[in-house]
Amino acid sequence: MVLALSVMVKGILWAVATVGLVGLLIGIVLGIAGKIFAVEVNEKEVEVREALPGNNCGGCGYPGCDGLAAAIAAGEADVSACPVGGAATAKEIADIMGVEADVVPKTAYVACNGDCEKSKNKYNYFGNESCEDAANIPGAGGKACSYGCLGLGSCVKVCEFDAISVENGIAVVDPDKCKACGLCVKTCPKGLISIIDADSKYMVKCKSNDKGKVVMDACSVGCIGCTLCVQSCNFDAIHMEGNVPVIDQEKCKKCGLCAMKCPKKCIEKRYE
16 A cells, blocks of 8 residues: 555656646747747837827828838837827927927818709709719719819718718818828719828819819819919919819918909818
8 A cells, every 4th residue: 555655646746847847848849849840029129119199090102100110120110100199299299209200281172162052952962971972973972073072071980089970961071180191082982082281271172174164063162273373373282183173272362362353153262
């Protein structure tokens, strides 16, 4: 009996010793492998990632904040590339990277002025409250202008900052809330929304490429492509792209002459 117990105890001790030895060997192997295959951590990338807001909206053009942090740390993206963080985040990241940050505030802009009172409808739309769905049916939606805002709020639904609303049938951006993330730009099926410098004083609030009479039959404030704005500009700041004038903000002197000459009043003065 005593002998059998002794043999059992020895067996248990050998088992414990064997398991301990195997565990020790595995630990040593893992430790060596960890050093051999270790991935070097870029400390600046870690710091930049901590400075980013973490929205992962993709507005910067990279796959989330991790992707942007890696790009900034590698010198492949500008320190001000995060539209959500704005100037404060850009300054913090610039300090981390040891560079200067030249940040121009941005905002989304809707290039349509054809609200319910100024634009006409071809028919009444009763489908899904989705601009994408409406744009895919014959006539590209119920609006007489096939280029105009459908006002069904797809841009409102994707905005994480409550910066867009539909007012009197068209989308309107609140520049004080907008972070210029670009989600609304990707969502608009008519391509009416763009990201602009927040200090852009004059903007063409129309994207119709139709000719004069067609435009006038559809909307009382649509651009008829008369080119009077181009002819009146003394700074070569306005050029026609197709049938639509585009203002070069770098050349624009904010004199307002183009807005005064526009017969349809579709050049908007954004602020005083």
